[in-house]
Amino acid sequence: MSKSFDSYQKRRLRSSYFSVVVSIALVLFLVGVLGLIVLKSTKVANTVKEKVAMTLFLKDEVSNEKIFTFKESLKKEIFTKKVIYISKEKAAKQYSKEIGEDFLKFLGKNPLKNGIDIYIKADFVTPEKMQELETRFLKNAFVADVSYDKPLINLLTKNIQRISFWLLIISGFFGLVAMVLINSSIRLSIHSKRFNIKTMQMVGATKNFIRKPFIVQSIKLGMIGAFIAFLGLAVIIFYVDKYIPSLELIKDYITIIYLVAGVLLSAILITWVSTFFATQRFLNLQTDELYY
Known part of the structure; x- marks a missing residue:
């Protein structure tokens, strides 16, 4: 009976980790695509400006x-x-x-x-x-x-400001969605270990000691999700460069470096923050509240 239960727990844990990685990968992929649009639109706008x-x-x-x-x-x-x-x-x-x-x-x-x-x-x-x-x-x-060309300068400035405003709004929305989705997935994975957290706390383990392995594990899952997101972004960059060669995406190493750094930083930051608050929630619960 004990072996069967342990096997069930391991399958449940693997399923939880899988859902976390998939959620992180999807969100980071969308964030990466948006980041690519923002970075490239800025460069395109600057290129147009410098032709004046x-x-x-x-x-x-x-x-x-x-x-x-x-x-x-x-x-x-x-x-x-x-x-x-x-x-x-x-x-x-x-x-x-x-x-x-x-x-x-x-x-x-x-x-x-x-x-x-x-x-x-x-x-x-x-x-x-x-x-x-x-x-x-x-x-x-x-x-x-x-x-x-004064009218052209005025038109360029006005349109670029309008586009930048909406890109900022969309970026903020996607950032919020990313936090909510990844936070929900990580919280569900930690929820299955809430009794272990409380047991460790009852025997004298500090909050930082209990929280650290969860944060490390979440960051590892975030890195796996980021790697999967990079594969998807590589496909997008390849096909965009193939059909719109004037953008020179593959040759634009600066944009790619910024994109990779941004996705990795997002993966680390979001998983760290989400795990911190998720574990904090269970650390602050009373023993009888763990059943609800």
Whole structure:
């Protein structure tokens, strides 16, 4: 009878562990997918921002030597991503190609100015910061005029803020769901050992001593669940990279490192917190309350 009961308890324990691992794996997989969307959307948004150029039209009397010095100084600015100098001769050729005829033949002279295209780093591509840069450059003795696409900057900023807000809301919701699901699974697994917990407590074991093996076991299960989640995420990354190669997911090692670190940290943190409070609950129960 005793052997049969022990066998039943072991099967029940294995079933409990299995459900915990499955719950953790599913939740971490969903968290990983959401994290991938958040990380990649941020990078895509930054890439789009950094394609926006601010053009500085230079005064005609500025010499080539001064233009070179000015261009080199712009490269050292903290807001600069890339600097491209376009002479008025090159600009005239490009414009003639666009309109399909040589406009210089009609005008007799080149009305265009030498220009410098500054591609701004994503953190500085906001309406306020771009306006500050415009004001600063207009005060420069070499600059005749400044041009950039203000409506596009406003539209980009507005849409990115809206998307970021909803991603934050969804991330918070998924984080709460993850905590609830994993906490429920871990609590059920600990519930089957509540009498062991109380027995150890009655013979003088401290709460930390009783709690430690449960936390270690839960973290191990969390690591197994994280490994399973990684397998699922690897499949997602492979197929997304296959059908949307422009995202370059597989080559984006920084995003993958952040994703792996985030999932592992979530696995450790959620299992640790859930196990701590689950064991604390049973440690605080009276003996007669264990039957309810």
